[in-house]
Amino acid sequence: MLSTQKISLAKVAAKAFITPLTVRTFASSAARNVSINLHKGSFESYNCDAPSLDVEISKEELVRMYRSMVTMRRMEMASDGLYKAKLIRGFCHLCTGQEAVAVGMETALTAEDKIITAYRCHGFTYMRGGSITSILAELLGRKAGISGGKGGSMHMFTPNFFGGNGIVGAQVPLGAGIAFAQKYLGHKAATFSLYGDGASNQGQVFEAYNMAKLWELPAVFVCENNRYGMGTAANRSSANTSYFKRGDYIPGLKVNGMDVLAVHQAVAYAKEWTVSGKGPLLLEMETYRYGGHSMSDPGTTYRTREEIQHMRSNNDPITGLKQRLLEFNIITEDEMKAIDKAARVEVDQAVEEAKASGEPDLSEFWTQIYQKEAGVPSVRGREPEEIHHY
C-alpha cells in the first residue's frame, strides 16, 4: 500500500480499477474557469478561519462532478434493485443523497491522499478508482468483485482507499495510523478518516484525535452527519451535536455537505491546512441519506416522510449542481440529459457484466488468510478430513 501510487494502480487497473480522477490544474484560458460564490451559510468555523466562499473551478471539473454524482446515484439505485431481487445478501448501506461528500472530496484530493470510511462505502470506492462492475460484482458475491467476492458490501478497498469497515468507529484510529505512516515516510499528503454522527461518540475517536494532535499527523477527521445513527437521531445519542467542535483542541469546520462545491472547497482547505504542518483538522459534513440505514431499514419509523421529501426537493446535491451548470451556461439541458442517459447505460452494462461473472472458485476459500510467505502448512475446514495443504 505504501509503494508509489502510480505503480500499484497500474498493476491492478486492468482488473478492477479505472484510471482515478485527478484534479486538473486550471487551464490557461480564463474563459474555461468559472467563479462561483457559495452561499454564506456554507461554512461555520471553530478555532480557524473558514475557507473563502469564492470558488474558482474549471467547467470540465464541474461537468465531471455532475457526471460522477449521477453515476454514483445510478449505481446505488441499481444496488437497491439487486438487493430487493435477493441477489445481494447480508448488509447493504446505500449513500443515496450523500453523493456530494464523496465527489467533492475526490476532486479536491490527489491519488496520494488516502481515504478511509465505515460501511457506507460504495460511493467512495467508485471515486477512488473502483470500477462499477467490480463494485456491483462484489455486492453479488462474484469472482469479478473488487474483493474477489470475499468481502461484500462493507469490505471494498482500492490502493488509496482503506475501506469499507464493519465495526463502528474502528476506522478512525486506523485512519490516524495511515496518516502516521504518511508522515513517517515523508509523503506530502493527508488521510481523510470518515465516520458518522452515530460513531462520533466512540471513545476510540477521541483517542485518535489526541494522538493526531500530539504527534501533528496529517489527519483530517470527517464526520458525515446525516442526522441519524441507524434509528437514533443525533440529539438522542450525542450530548454535543456540534460535531465540528468535538475535536476540542483540534480546529473544525462545519460544511453544507449537500453542496458539492462547498465540500470541494472545505476539503481543499483541509488538505492544505494539514499538509502545511498545522496538524489535524475536523470537518463536519451536514448531509442526508434518503434511504434507511441499510436495506433492512425502511428509514421511516424514526423520521417523517415529509422530512425526507423536503430534503430531496430542496437540498438534493445533483439538482443543486444541475442548477449551477445551467445558470452559468456550462452545459445545455440536452447535454445534461445525454450525461444522465450515458450514466444509466454505463450502470446497466455494469450490472450485466457483474451478473455474468461467476461465483468465486472454491479454491479461493483457502487463499489470502495469510500472505503466501507466512509459513502456514495447512488449514482445516469443517472436519478433520476437510483439510487444505498449501
Add this chain to the structure above:
Amino acid sequence: MTVRDALNSALEEEMTADEKVYLLGEEVGQYNGAYKVSKGLLDKFGPKRVIDTPITESGFCGLAVGSAFAGLKPVCEFMTWNFAMQAIDQIVNSAAKTHYMSGGNVDCPITFRGPNGAAAGVAAQHSQCFAAWYGSVPGLKVVSPWNSEDAKGLLKAAIRDPNPVVVLENELMYGISFPMSEAALSKDFVLEIGKAKIEKEGTDVTIVAHSRSVGFALEAAQLLEKEGICSAEVINLRSIRPLDTETIIKSVKKTNRLVTVEGGWPQYGVGSEICAQIMESEAFDHLDAPVVRVTGADVPTPYAQNLEAFAFPDTEVIARVVKRTLNKKIGA
C-alpha cells in the same frame, strides 16, 4: 412460539417481576430492537427501564457493570456479539473477576445478551462465534440456547442469576417457531444453567452440539436412522459454562462414540474442550473411536454464498463424519 418471542417474553416477565431489572443497548427502545427482540418493551416499561444507548459499547457495557455493582440487574444487549469485542475488557476484567477479587464483597448480577455466530451473508466481521472465548473465563456463566424453550428458560435463569451471565443467541434462529410446553409458558419457567438436554436418545453414537448446530445434528440423526445406519443420541449443550460433562460422559459410556458440532472456529474451541475433558475422564476407556470435532472452517467468514456455505457445518457434513466414526475400529 418463535425464539424471538420467547426472548421477548422472558424479558417482559423478568422486568415485571423485578423493578431492578432494566434493559440497555443500541436501538432497543424506540426502534423496538434491531432484530425486534425488545419489541413493545419501551411502551410497556418506559424510558427509565428501556434505554437506547449511543454506539459506544465499551462505555455502556462499563456503565451497566457499574450499575450491577451498585445493586441493579442490567440486561446489556449487544447488537451482535461481534461488537462486544469493544467491551470485552469490562465483561472479563470488571464483571467476571470482581466478585473473586473483592473476596466476595462485590456482586455483579448482570446479563449480557445478543446474537452470536453466523448470520447470512454478513461477512467476516459480523459472523464470529464467541462461545470459546467467553467459555474460558472463570467467573462468567455462558449459555447458548437453541430453541424457544431454551431461549426463554435460559434468559430468565440468566437474569435471575446473581452472577454475570453471557447469553449467546443466534440471529438465524430468531424467526424459527417451536412448540412450547405448558410449563415453558409459565412466567416462572427457568432452565438450570449448566445442564444439557438430551434432545434425542440413541445407542450408537453421541452427537453434542449447541445453538443452531443442534438443529443440524438432529436432522443428521434422523437421516442416519432413516438410512438404517445408526441410532444417534443428540445432546443440546444449552450451557457452555458450566459445561455439563456429566451428561456427555454418561452418554459416551452408552454409545462409545462421540462427535461434537459447533459453528465456531476449530482451534481452541468448544469441541476441543469437550475432547480434552472426555480424555481426562473415565469416559476415555469407553471410547471405541477418537472423538471428532465438526466445526466452522478455520477461515475468516467469506461473503460469497458458495464460499460461506463451505465455512459452516450442516446436516450433510455431520452425517458424513458420524458415518466415518462408526466405521472406525479400535487398533485399525
